[in-house]
Amino acid sequence: MELPADDKNEEPKRRRVGLVYDERMCKHSTPKGKSHLENPNRISAVWNKLMSAGIPQRIRSSNKILIVDWDVHHGNGTQKIHEHGLFYPGGENGSHKMVGDGPGLGYNINVPWENGQCGDEDYIAVWDHILIPVAKEFNPDIILVSAGFDAAVGDPLGGCLVTPYGYSIMLKKLMDFSEGxxxxxxxxxxxxxSLAKSVLACMEVLLEEEIFAESSDIYPFESTWQVIKAVRSCTK
Structure with a gap:
């Protein structure tokens, strides 16, 4: 959609509009075929009207979305990432061998820790050797971060050691993609x-404020390198 140009010599500015639709949305209905005002006809009516007006054709297609889940636990729409999927709530979906199937084959990457005290160095090693190379190739239009901070130092459930600085570095590396x-x-x-300090550190990154480096003589666990090798072998 075009907006009027500020000057006769300037090109018309375009407003960026996003439209999300999936025909699977129309599968939602009340049990046993009972009638209800909340039914798929609502979605169909809207979509058909937009189609007849040519709206979808006027919006440049994009649905390249990179989802980064750095939360310790399993989340809807993402996969488990701890102890080969055995960390709460359990199951095998967090295995590094779960790389998606069908149209999504190769689009799912899990990094299952084998050590419960992983910290900044372990996460950043995974960023540098797995996530960033994949992000460069995928070239996402937008990035959604499942920003859980239960891997932070002192968390009573996660048991990991990620600092606010570590989270800021991870986010900073993602800012290089999808035009931020x-x-x-x-x-x-x-x-x-830890939660408050980590969120603050991320907000400062989004505001493009300076990140102050914290020196560390700690290196990733040997198990982290083994996990990285295993994951890379399944994503080639």
């Missing part, structure tokens, strides 16, 4: 001090 279009959705995080 990133959505953070708060998920876990149960140590109030």
């Amino acid at each position: 279009k990133i959505v953070l959705a708060l998920e876990g995080g149960y140590n109030l001090d």
Whole structure:
């Protein structure tokens, strides 16, 4: 859609409009075929009207969305990432071998920790050797972050050691993609001090404020390198 140009010599500005639709939405209906005002006809009526007006054709197709789930626990729409999927709530969906199927084959990547005390160095190693190379190739239009902070230092459930600085570095590396279009959705995080400080660190990154480096002589666990090798072998 075009907006009037500010000057006769300038090109018309375009407003960026997003439209999300999936025909599977029309499968929602009341049990046993009972009639109800909330039914698929609502969605069909809207979509058909937009189609007849040519709206979808006027919007450039994009649905390249990179979802980064750094929360410790399983989340809807993402996969489990801890102890080969055996971390709460359990199951095998978090295995590094679960790389998607059908049209989504190869689009799912899990990094199951084998050590319960992974920290900044472990997460950043995974970023540098798995996530960032994949993001470069995928070239997402937008990034959605399942921003759970239960891997933070002192969290009573996660047991990991990620610092606010570590979270800021992870987010900073993602800012290089999708022209910085990133959505953070708060998920876990149960140590109030670590949670608040980690969220603040991420907000400062989004505001493009300076990140102050914290020196560390700690290196990733050997098990982390083994996990990275295993994951890379399944994503080639």
